[in-house]
Each structure stands twice: as C-alpha cells, then as structure tokens.
Amino acid sequence: QVCVDPLRQMHAGFEAVFIIYIFFMFFGVLNVVVGAFVATTQQIVEGDRDLLVRYERGRLKKYTDRLRTFFTEADMDGSGTLSW
Numbered sequence: 437q438v439c440v441d442p443l444r445q446m447h448a449g450f451e452a453v454f455i456i457y458i459f460f461m462f463f464g465v466l467n468v469v470v471g472a473f474v475a476t477t478q479q480i481v482e483g484d485r486d487l488l489v490r491y492e493r494g495r496l497k498k499y500t501d502r503l504r505t506f507f508t509e510a511d512m513d514g515s516g517t518l519s520w
Contacts, residue, residue, distance in 0.1 A: 439454070440454060440455075
C-alpha cells in the first residue's frame with residue numbers, strides 16, 4: 437500500500453494501471469522460470485533417451501551374436517546352410 441498511495445493521490449486510475457503492471461510482470465517472470473525448468477527437464481529426458489537407445493543397441497548386438505554363434509555351431513558340415 438506504500439507504493440500505491442502516491443499514485444492514488446495523483447490519479448485514481450494510476451493505482452489500477454500499477455496493479456495490472458505488477459500482475460503481468462509477475463506472470464512474465466513466472467513464465468521465464470517455468471520455461472527454464474521445462475527446458476532443463478527436456479534436456480535430461482533426451483539424455484535418458486540416448487542412454488536407453490545405446491542400451492537397447494547393446495542388447496540387440498549381444499542377441500544377434502548369440503544367434504550367429506548358435507547357427508554357426510548348428511552348421512555341422514560348414515556349408516553355411518542348415519540341413520536335417
């Protein structure tokens with residue numbers, strides 16, 4: 437109320453303009469803070485996604501290596517084909 441009293445003495449409309457100004461500035465600063473939080477969170481999620489992709493690629497490579505070993509061992513005559 438200390439800030440508004442001099443404005444009210446000059447003109448009654450200045451008080452409303454000041455309150456509206458404070459309202460919009462408050463939400464402007466809040467928007468910047470939330471935006472920074474969201475950007476940081478998004479960077480963390482993308483890093484996790486890259487880590488997950490690397491992990492799944494490693495699992496797939498191990499699986500294909502095991503399959504290749506299985507079929508290589510199953511090829512008794514070394515012809516590159518399987519037969520009964």
